[in-house]
Amino acid sequence: xxxxxxxxxxLIFAAVFSFSALxxxxxxxxxxxxxxxxxxxxxxxxxxxxxxxxxxxETFTIRYIHSVDRTPVxxxxxxxxxxxxxVQATCFKMFGAGMGHWEGRGRVDFDGTWTWIRxxxxxxxxxxxxxxxxxxxxxxxxxxREFHLSERWAGKxxxxxxxxxxxx
Numbered sequence: 001x002x003x004x005x006x007x008x009x010x011l012i013f014a015a016v017f018s019f020s021a022l023x024x025x026x027x028x029x030x031x032x033x034x035x036x037x038x039x040x041x042x043x044x045x046x047x048x049x050x051x052x053x054x055x056x057x058e059t060f061t062i063r064y065i066h067s068v069d070r071t072p073v074x075x076x077x078x079x080x081x082x083x084x085x086x087v088q089a090t091c092f093k094m095f096g097a098g099m100g101h102w103e104g105r106g107r108v109d110f111d112g113t114w115t116w117i118r119x120x121x122x123x124x125x126x127x128x129x130x131x132x133x134x135x136x137x138x139x140x141x142x143x144x145r146e147f148h149l150s151e152r153w154a155g156k157x158x159x160x161x162x163x164x165x166x167x168x
Contacts, residue, residue: 036079036162038142040149043128043157052142054079054162059088061141062160064132069093074141078121085162086123091116126161 034053038060041048044097054060062075074091089106091114106120131138131153149158 015054035165036083037165039159039161039163040129040140041159041161042153042161049065049158050140051145056081056083061139062129063139063141065135065137065138079162080121080123083162084122084123084125085122085127085160085166089116089118089120104132105130126159129160131156131158131159 003095012158015114036054036056036058038050038052038054039048040050052060056079059076059078061077065071066073066127071093074089075087076091078086078088080086093114106117109116109118128136129149131149133154134150136150136154138149
């Protein structure tokens with residue numbers, strides 16, 4: 001069962017979705033269609049469990065509930081200019097366990113409720129996400145939709161990557 005969401009959480013959620021929608025609007029590369037795929041693959045079975053098209057410079061977000069302070073954390077990802085997965089920004093309520101800022105990577109902003117680390121642009125290539133329990137509620141936010149990963153893959157390891165369409 002999910003807990004009720006605070007109004008400030010709804011505001012940040014709306015801001016993240018609005019930003020994602022803005023980034024999903026037509027770009028100078030509109031003629032390219034959607035050259036990339038966001039792909040989540042089960043490490044246990046090798047099956048692709050979720051795949052969605054991505055445009056160049058488009059963002060998506062993974063939201064989860066922090067295990068210590070029980071508040072949402074938003075990790076915003078982008079496709080970098082070379083077509084690789086990169087962390088663009090992160091947003092959270094408090095510098096709790098595991099939360100913080102690496103000097104020289106992004107800039108820290110505080111809006112009175114939320115701490116933002118923006119302009120990170122740290123290329124990952126790909127990463128393994130250990131999906132948390134339903135209480136952690138790992139959720140992929142993509143083009144205004146929510147994919148509740150914890151409901152289907154709790155305790156599983158998913159490879160998160162961006163692929164070009166010709167690699168599929």
